[in-house]
Each structure stands twice: as C-alpha cells, then as structure tokens.
Amino acid sequence: MTETIQSRHIPASPEPDEAFPVIIRARDLCLHYGQSQALKSIGIDIRKNVVTAFIGPSGCGKSTLLRCLNRMNDLIDSVRITGLVEINGEDIYSPEVDLIELRRQVGMVFQRSNPFPKSIYENIAYALRLHGTRAKTELDEVIERSLRQAALWDEVKDRLHTSALGLSGGQQQRLCIARAIAIRPEIILMDEPASALDPLATARIEELILELKQQFTIVIVTHNMQQATRISDETAFFYLGNLVEFDKTSKIFTNPTNKQTEDYVTGRFG
Amino acid sequence: MGLKRGHRANPFEWIVERAIFLIATSAILMVFLIFLFVAREALPVFLGQTNSSLVQEVLPVAKMDTLSPAELQKYLGLTPKQFRELDRDAIQALMEVKLEGASELTKDKDAAVNTTQWRYMLLPHQWSDYDHPVFIWQPVSQIHKYNIIPLAIGSLKLTLVALLFSVPIALGAAIYVSQLAGNRARELLKPAIELLAGIPSVVLGFFSLIVLASFFQNLLGYQVRLNSFVAGIALGLAVIPVVFSIAEDALSSVPRSYTQAALALGSSRWQTAWQIVLPAALPGVFAAVVLGFGRAIGETMVVLMASGNASIVSWNIFDSTRSVTATIAAELAETVFGGHHYRILFMLGTLLFAVTFLSNLAANRIIRGLKSKMEGKR
Amino acid sequence: MNSATRPIVKFRSRGFDLPSFVFSGLTGLATFLIIAILLIILGNVIYIGGSSLSWRFVTGGTQSDMFDVNKAGILPMIIGTTARVLLMTLFVMPIGVITALYLTEYAPATSRLTRIIRGAINNLASVPSIVFGLFGLGFFINFLGRNVDGLFNGADTIWGKPALIWASLTLAVMTLPVVVVATEESLRAIPQGLREASLALGATKLQTILQIVLPQALPGILTGAILAISRAAGEVAPILFTGAAYYMAELPHSLSDQFMDLGYHVFILSTQSPDIEKTRPILYATVLVLLLLTIALNIVAILVRARMRKTLRMLQ
Numbered sequence: 035m036t037e038t039i040q041s042r043h044i045p046a047s048p049e050p051d052e053a054f055p056v057i058i059r060a061r062d063l064c065l066h067y068g069q070s071q072a073l074k075s076i077g078i079d080i081r082k083n084v085v086t087a088f089i090g091p092s093g094c095g096k097s098t099l100l101r102c103l104n105r106m107n108d109l110i111d112s113v114r115i116t117g118l119v120e121i122n123g124e125d126i127y128s129p130e131v132d133l134i135e136l137r138r139q140v141g142m143v144f145q146r147s148n149p150f151p152k153s154i155y156e157n158i159a160y161a162l163r164l165h166g167t168r169a170k171t172e173l174d175e176v177i178e179r180s181l182r183q184a185a186l187w188d189e190v191k192d193r194l195h196t197s198a199l200g201l202s203g204g205q206q207q208r209l210c211i212a213r214a215i216a217i218r219p220e221i222i223l224m225d226e227p228a229s230a231l232d233p234l235a236t237a238r239i240e241e242l243i244l245e246l247k248q249q250f251t252i253v254i255v256t257h258n259m260q261q262a263t264r265i266s267d268e269t270a271f272f273y274l275g276n277l278v279e280f281d282k283t284s285k286i287f288t289n290p291t292n293k294q295t296e297d298y299v300t301g302r303f304g
Numbered sequence: 305m306g307l308k309r310g311h312r313a314n315p316f317e318w319i320v321e322r323a324i325f326l327i328a329t330s331a332i333l334m335v336f337l338i339f340l341f342v343a344r345e346a347l348p349v350f351l352g353q354t355n356s357s358l359v360q361e362v363l364p365v366a367k368m369d370t371l372s373p374a375e376l377q378k379y380l381g382l383t384p385k386q387f388r389e390l391d392r393d394a395i396q397a398l399m400e401v402k403l404e405g406a407s408e409l410t411k412d413k414d415a416a417v418n419t420t421q422w423r424y425m426l427l428p429h430q431w432s433d434y435d436h437p438v439f440i441w442q443p444v445s446q447i448h449k450y451n452i453i454p455l456a457i458g459s460l461k462l463t464l465v466a467l468l469f470s471v472p473i474a475l476g477a478a479i480y481v482s483q484l485a486g487n488r489a490r491e492l493l494k495p496a497i498e499l500l501a502g503i504p505s506v507v508l509g510f511f512s513l514i515v516l517a518s519f520f521q522n523l524l525g526y527q528v529r530l531n532s533f534v535a536g537i538a539l540g541l542a543v544i545p546v547v548f549s550i551a552e553d554a555l556s557s558v559p560r561s562y563t564q565a566a567l568a569l570g571s572s573r574w575q576t577a578w579q580i581v582l583p584a585a586l587p588g589v590f591a592a593v594v595l596g597f598g599r600a601i602g603e604t605m606v607v608l609m610a611s612g613n614a615s616i617v618s619w620n621i622f623d624s625t626r627s628v629t630a631t632i633a634a635e636l637a638e639t640v641f642g643g644h645h646y647r648i649l650f651m652l653g654t655l656l657f658a659v660t661f662l663s664n665l666a667a668n669r670i671i672r673g674l675k676s677k678m679e680g681k682r
Numbered sequence: 683m684n685s686a687t688r689p690i691v692k693f694r695s696r697g698f699d700l701p702s703f704v705f706s707g708l709t710g711l712a713t714f715l716i717i718a719i720l721l722i723i724l725g726n727v728i729y730i731g732g733s734s735l736s737w738r739f740v741t742g743g744t745q746s747d748m749f750d751v752n753k754a755g756i757l758p759m760i761i762g763t764t765a766r767v768l769l770m771t772l773f774v775m776p777i778g779v780i781t782a783l784y785l786t787e788y789a790p791a792t793s794r795l796t797r798i799i800r801g802a803i804n805n806l807a808s809v810p811s812i813v814f815g816l817f818g819l820g821f822f823i824n825f826l827g828r829n830v831d832g833l834f835n836g837a838d839t840i841w842g843k844p845a846l847i848w849a850s851l852t853l854a855v856m857t858l859p860v861v862v863v864a865t866e867e868s869l870r871a872i873p874q875g876l877r878e879a880s881l882a883l884g885a886t887k888l889q890t891i892l893q894i895v896l897p898q899a900l901p902g903i904l905t906g907a908i909l910a911i912s913r914a915a916g917e918v919a920p921i922l923f924t925g926a927a928y929y930m931a932e933l934p935h936s937l938s939d940q941f942m943d944l945g946y947h948v949f950i951l952s953t954q955s956p957d958i959e960k961t962r963p964i965l966y967a968t969v970l971v972l973l974l975l976t977i978a979l980n981i982v983a984i985l986v987r988a989r990m991r992k993t994l995r996m997l998q
Binding site: 314317320321324325327328329330331332334335337338341342344345472473474475476477479480481484485493495496497498499500502503504505506507508509510511513514515541544548572573574575577578595598599601602603604605608609629632633636637641649650653656657660661663664665668 | 699701702705706708709710711712713715716717719720723726727776777780781783784785788789795798799801802803804805806808809810811812813814815816817819820821824825855858859862886887888912915916917918919922923945946948949952953958962965969972973976977979980981984
C-alpha cells in the first residue's frame with residue numbers, strides 16, 4: 035500500500051496558549067474495523083473551551099475519531115483500538131475507567147436528532163435521573179436552565195409534557211443538546227449536528243455552539259466547510275484515516291501547509 | 305477529573321447479564337431435551353432390547369413358591385399394584401393359563417417372531433396366513449406386526465399430494481403479491497393469506513372431513529370417502545401459508561435495483577418477475593418448498609381426521625391411508641406404558657423429529673446463503 | 683397495422699400481450715384461490731355454526747351426554763382451553779422476551795453460539811406438533827412428574843400423569859419461537875440512535891434496555907403474546923397425551939387435573955359422534971367458537987403490528 039501522507043505522532047498543533055490548556059490528548063491512536071484500518075496513528079491535542087472542527091471527505095475517519103473520545107466505538111464488536119487517549123491526563127481506555135462517568139463528562143450530540151419517544155421534560159429528566167438527581171424541584175430547575183441554554187425554552191415552555199417527537203427537526207436537535215448539557219459534561223462531541231437540518235435551523239445551532247463554548251469544550255465533525263470557518267477556532271483535516279493537518283481554523287482555510295488540505299478546502303476534491 | 309470514581313463494577317448488572325445469557329440458551333436446551341426424551345422412550349427399540357415374541361420361557365406352576373414376588377410379578381407381566389391385588393389362587397390360575405397358552409403357541413411359527421427387530425419393521429415378511437411376503441402395520445392383534453413401511457408410504461403419499469396441490473398455488477400467489485400487485489393490494493393480500501395459517505389444523509381436519517370429502521366424492525365419484533386425495537388437499541391448505549410466506553420473503557428480498565434495471569431496459573413486469581426476480585430468489589423458493597415438506601410430513605390432526613387411517617400399501621391416491629403422525633396420535637393413548645408398542649410409537653416420533661430437523665437445517669442453510677448473496681450484491 | 687401509418691415513437695400499450703396476460707392471470711388466480719378457500723371455510727363455519735350457536739351452548743356444562751344437541755354445552759372446554767393458554771403465556775413470555783433481548787442487545791452478531799441459538803429457535807418452530815406431544819409425555823410426565831411423585835408423594839400418582847400444567851408447559855416450548863421472532867422484530871426496528879443517545883448520556887446497558895428499549899418494543903411483545911396464544915389455542919396434537927380429557931364431569935381444580943379442550947372437542951365431535959348428522963349443529967357451533975377465538979386473535983395481532991410499524995416509521 036502506498037501512503038502519500040506521512041502520519042505524525044505529534045502533530046503540528048496550533049501555538050500553545052496558557053489560557054486554553056490541552057484537555058484531550060491522543061497519541062498513536064489506531065482503530066481497526068475487522069481487517070480494515072480506519073484510524074492510522076492519530077496524534078492530536080484538543081484544548082479547553084475551544085471549538086475544534088474535524089473536517090475531511092467521507093470515510094476519512096473523523097467521525098470514528100470523535101466516537102473514540104467517549105468510547106462509543108466500544109459498542110461495535112469488531113473494533114480494535116490501540117494507542118493512547120487522555121482526558122485531563124487520564125487514560126480513558128484504562129481498564130479502571132468507569133465508562134458511565136466518562137460518558138457523563140463527555141457528552142455527545144448525534145448527526146440525526148435522537149430524542150427519546152417521551153415528553154420533552156422526560157427526555158432531559160431521564161439523563162438527570164441516571165446520575166442521581168431525583169428531587170422534583172431540582173429537576174424542574176435544571177431542565178429549565180438547560181432548555182434556556184439550548185435556546186429552546188421559549189418555544190417549548192408551554193408544552194413540556196408533550197411528546198418530543200412533535201418538535202421540528204431543528205428543535206429536536208436543540209433538545210438533544212439541552213439533554214447533553216443538562217448533566218454538565220466538560221466536553222461535548224458533535225457529530226455533524228446540523229447536517230439533516232435546513233439552513234435556518236442550522237444557523238440557530240451554530241449560534242448555540244458559539245454561546246456554549248464559554249462553558250464547554252466542543253469538538254464538532256462537519257462536512258460543511260463554511261460551517262467550520264464560522265464556528266471553530268481550530269480545525270483538523272483528515273484524509274484516509276490520517277490526520278493531515280491541524281491548526282488555527284483561519285490558517286487551515288487561508289494558508290494551509292499541506293497540498294492535500296489546500297485541495298480539499300478549495301473544493302478540488304472531496 | 306476522576307474518571308475512576310462511581311459505579312464501575314456493578315455486580316447487579318453483571319448478574320442480570322449472566323441470567324439473560326443463560327435464559328437465552330434455553331432454546332438450545334429445549335431442542336436437546338426434545339430429542340433426548342423422545343429418543344429415550346424409544347431407546348430399547350434402537351438397542352434391540354424389546355421383544356414382542358409370544359413364545360417366552362414358561363415355568364411349571366410349582367415354581368410359584370420358589371420365585372420371589374418381584375420375579376413372579378415380572379413373569380406374569382403385571383404391575384405391582386395389580387400383583388398386590390391378586391390372591392394365591394388367582395396367581396396359580398394365571399400361571400396355568402400362561403403354561404397352556406405357551407403350548408398352543410409353539411405350533412404357530414409367527415408367534416416366535418420378535419416383530420420389534422429391524423428386519424420385521426422394514427422388510428416384508430411372509431406371515432403364515434399369507435402366500436407372499438407383505439408389509440403390515442397391525443400392532444393390536446394376536447401377533448403385533450410393526451412394519452413401518454405402510455406408514456412411511458402413507459406419510460409420503462399424503463405429503464406428495466399436499467405439495468403438488470399447494471406449491472404451485474402458493475408460489476403463484478407469492479409471485480403475484482410480491483411482484484405484480486399494487487402496494488395497497490399487497491398490504492391487504494399478505495395478511496389475508498397468512499390468516500390461513502391462523503386456522504387451527506383441527507378445524508382444517510374438520511372441514512375436510514365434513515365438507516371437502518363429500519364435495520370431492522360427488523365431483524369425482526370415487527369409492528372410499530376418506531382417502532389420501534382429500535387428506536392431501538386439506539394438508540395442502542396447511543402448507544400454503546408456510547410456502548407462501550417464505551417464498552414471498554425471498555422474492556421481495558431481491559434488490560429493487562435488479563427489477564428497476566430490467567424495467568428500464570424495457571422488459572415487462574412479468575418478464576422481469578420471471579426472468580430476473582424468480583431466478584435470483586430460486587434458493588429461497590426451494591427452501592420454502594423444503595419447509596412446506598416438513599410442515600406436511602409433521603401435520604397430525606388434518607391427516608388423522610381426513611385420511612381414513614387404513615394402513616395399506618398402495619400408491620393409489622384414492623385409497624384410504626395412514627400416516628406416521630396419525631398413527632402416533634391414534635394409538636399412543638391405548639398402549640401399555642413402557643411396552644413395545646409404546647416404544648415403537650416413540651421411535652416413529654424420533655424418526656419424524658429427525659426428518660423435520662434435517663429438512664429444516666437444509667432450508668435454513670439455503671436461506672442463509674441466499675441472504676448473504678443478496679446483501680453482498682446490494 | 684400498416685407500417686407507414688405507424689407513429690415513430692409509441693408510448694401507448696402494444697395492445698393485447700398474451701404472455702403477460704397468462705402470467706398475471708395464473709398468478710392472480712392462485713392468489714384468488716387462496717383467498718376464496720379462506721372465505722369458503724370461514725363462510726361455511728360462520729353460516730352454519732352461527733345458526734346453531736346459542737347462549738346456552740356457550741355458557742352450559744356437560745352434565746349429561748356431550749353429544750346431546752339440546753343439552754350439551756361447551757363452557758368447560760372454553761375454560762379448559764383458556765386456562766391452558768393463559769398458563770402457557772405465563773411460562774413462555776419471560777423466556778421468549780429475554781431470549782429476544784439477548785439476541786438483539788447482547789449477542790455478538792457473528793459468534794458461533796448466537797448462530798446455534800438462532801438455529802435452535804428456528805428448529806423448534808419446525809418440530810411437528812405431535813412430537814411436542816411425545817416430548818411432553820416423555821419429559822414432563824414420565825420424567826419430571828414421576829420423579830416429583832417419587833420424591834414427595836410416595837406411591838401416589840399426582841404429577842406423573844397428564845395434567846393442565848404439563849399441557850401448558852408443552853405448549854410453552856412449542857410457542858417459544860413465535861414470541862422470540864415477534865419480539866426480536868420489534869427490537870430490531872428500534873433505531874440504534876435511541877440506544878446510543880441513552881448510552882452517551884452515561885446510562886448503563888441495562889438502564890437503556892429497561893427504560894428506553896423495552897417500552898418501545900411493547901407492541902411487538904404484545905403481538906408475540908397474541909400470536910402465541912392464537913397458535914396454542916387451536917393446537918390439539920401436543921395436548922393429546924399431556925392433559926386433554928375426553929370427558930370430565932367437573933372443571934379442573936388444580937394444576938395436576940386434566941381438562942376438556944375446545945380443539946380436542948372438535949376432534950371428538952367430528953370423529954366419535956354416534957350420529958354425525960344429528961350432532962352437526964353442536965360440531966359447527968364448537969368450531970365457530972374455536973375459529974372466532976383464533977382468527978380474532980390473529981387479526982388483533984395484525985392490527986397491533988401495523989400500528990407499531992407506523993409509530994416506528996415516525997421515529998426514523
């Protein structure tokens with residue numbers, strides 16, 4: 035097999051910055067689905083309270099990498115993962131790690147909105163109850179706060195107890211975000227959260243992401259390069275399972291170092 | 305941030321998962337137990353330990369006092385309860401009867417035959433009152449004749465009639481419903497045809513006995529009212545939904561891209577169905593027929609009620625006939641527990657289980673192969 | 683048709699197309715035939731059975747002669763069939779649902795064991811019903827029952843004979859695949875996204891199954907139960923040697939009693955009647971009751987399933 039791109043164990047990450055310490059650190063991360071390798075020795079530093087975008091053509095491994103960060107890939111039988119992923123200096127693949135605690139601290143929003151077929155209120159209450167919140171007053175309070183943060187409160191406050199499936203696609207996705215932030219994770223992973231939405235709903239989600247980055251570290255996979263430039267601070271470009279280039283978003287889109295990155299962001303392939 | 309605290313090792317969850325796993329394996333256990341316990345009752349037949357010969361060792365009446373009660377009970381072929389109820393005189397009388405009976409039996413060469421041996425169960429035998437070797441199933445008579453060939457032929461004959469009747473109809477309907485009918489029609493027809501499977505077989509048996517038998521007799525004018533033809537048709541009614549569902553499944557699992565490609569090339573709907581879809585789904589259709597065979601050969605009530613139940617060797621479909629299943633259903637209640645008749649009926653059950661097990665195994669192999677082929681090509 | 687006047691491109695039908703007509707005709711005819719047979723059977727039973735069905739017949743017992751057209755009733759048979767079917771449901775549902783849960787939620791898709799479990803379920807579905815009867819006799823009665831008697835009841839035979847519980851257990855083994863298949867279908871239809879959403883929030887697998895997956899699968903589980911009941915209600919062969927009685931003066935009092943049964947009664951009335959012409963009305967009425975029970979349950983199952991598919995489509 036000829037590899038056009040040399041994988042780097044330690045990437046040319048953006049300039050270190052005291053205000054934004056590294057929160058996720060991956061080194062030499064490889065992932066195999068059965069025989070085929072989906073991630074090839076990825077090394078990346080993701081920083082706190084920064085929006086990091088993963089871009090690249092379909093099948094480049096960006097979603098796979100995202101799902102490594104809260105171990106959602108564990109659900110697939112044939113997956114084999116080697117290498118190191120640290121969050122706040124702790125190896126998340128260590129056998130001592132509590133998967134439940136990891137996923138509480140690393141929330142996720144999926145490509146297709148996936149509210150539970152319960153009421154709007156119960157959708158969030160479910161997440162809270164999982165982690166021990168039971169008192170009605172506390173539930174009410176946190177649910178309202180999360181829905182406000184997700185900019186959904188005004189639209190749904192009068193029908194909290196109706197089915198979440200009655201919401202529009204964009205509203206459903208914001209409900210999923212509210213559900214994810216209700217349990218106060220440190221990191222939120224977003225897997226193309228707006229790809230199934232119309233432009234208006236997409237714009238609202240993007241606004242929301244910019245607001246949320248004050249409190250959360252956000253890693254977002256996106257197909258849409260405009261979206262990456264609008265919302266992210268740093269961008270990683272993946273191709274065929276390799277991390278090709280990782281830098282400030284402005285640098286990636288205006289002056290990429292790598293020829294392949296340039297071709298992709300200027301729309302020559304992908 | 306402490307990923308290690310909290311509810312890591314949850315023993316409750318672990319126990320529940322183990323329990324779920326164990327319960328899930330119970331299906332395997334069931335199949336195993338079915339085979340084990342049906343075969344267990346038949347084991348002496350398979351091992352050649354049963355003996356139906358009437359000529360057995362006889363003892364002089366005087367031996368009565370030297371034998372232990374248990375030996376005596378066994379010798380007289382009584383249950384412990386029966387034995388306890390007899391007084392001394394009665395026992396003596398029984399022993400005399402046995403002795404006399406034996407002296408008469410020695411003149412009859414049939415009486416010496418152990419009819420539970422394989423050669424008597426499978427090969428024709430010339431009994432003294434016949435002038436040529438015959439296959440006879442006649443378990444309730446002076447000499448217990450256990451030849452299973454008439455029953456096997458009966459079962460096969462009925463199954464053949466049932467398949468000849470049901471397979472063309474079920475396949476035709478499967479093609480129509482999956483390929484030619486519109487969406488709305490399909491959503492009505494499919495459940496309607498599958499509703500036929502919801503009719504209990506005893507009702508199909510009743511219907512063929514009361515309605516079909518007279519109808520066909522008037523129509524075709526044959527002699528015996530209950531025969532393999534009537535029972536085969538009724539059996540076919542039980543087989544149709546089986547063949548239909550599986551064939552329909554196979555036909556509609558042929559990727560839409562095939563049919564669209566064919567239609568785009570200008571072939572008509574029926575050409576597409578006949579030349580593209582049917583060949584692609586052929587293994588599934590074959591599996592449907594195999595499973596239909598299993599259903600037909602194992603069906604009991606329809607056959608018991610409509611076939612006439614005469615165990616004669618004949619390939620004429622207008623003769624009355626008797627299947628393996630009907631034989632078990634009709635005779636088991638009257639057998640002595642643990643006797644050779646009882647054991648031979650269980651042996652028939654074991655054979656039946658083996659036949660359906662194998663046909664099912666074959667059909668599933670075919671279906672699995674077809675599925676992976678379809679998915680691979682999709 | 684003269685070729686000169688023929689339009690160059692012709693979208694209209696080519697007129698009568700014989701092969702197409704024959705093919706659609708034959709397959710359509712086959713479909714029609716099946717529906718017609720179904721309607722004839724149902725029509726025949728409903729028409730004749732309906733006219734001889736009476737309230738007294740359905741709610742009466744069989745104190746005297748069960749072939750007496752004017753006095754016989756089938757309440758004991760209805761009760762017997764209901765009892766054995768409900769008892770069966772109690773046994774088969776937990777095992778069936780849990781097996782389906784294992785297969786969809788836990789089992790590694792490619793493992794050998796999973797394949798064997800699937801094969802076993804498939805196989806159970808194709809075992810002839812009379813063999814289940816033999817199994818019930820050989821295992822439940824001759825093995826379990828006799829051993830229980832030997833351990834606890836001395837020489838008395840309480841469990842080592844045909845009984846309500848053995849018939850129910852035999853039917854439970856027989857209907858296990860029905861429940862597993864219906865439950866599995868509904869579990870598989872639940873979008874993976876729901877499970878992922880729950881897990882990503884930090885729920886354990888068991889929490890996800892109990893709170894998110896199972897409530898969604900409820901209609902499918904219900905369908906499985908209904909189909910199993912409808913299948914078992916009409917079966918006669920498995921209970922011939924495991925519990926059904928030809929005649930009993932009283933209703934069953936305990937699990938170790940035998941019972942009278944609707945399907946078996948149909949068999950008796952059709953084959954043992956002293957005068958089939960005279961007893962025809964009660965035969966038809968009994969068949970009608972049995973058919974109403976099984977077909978009605980089948981139709982309910984079809985409707986529940988259709989509804990379930992609709993709501994699941996909304997989820998996806």
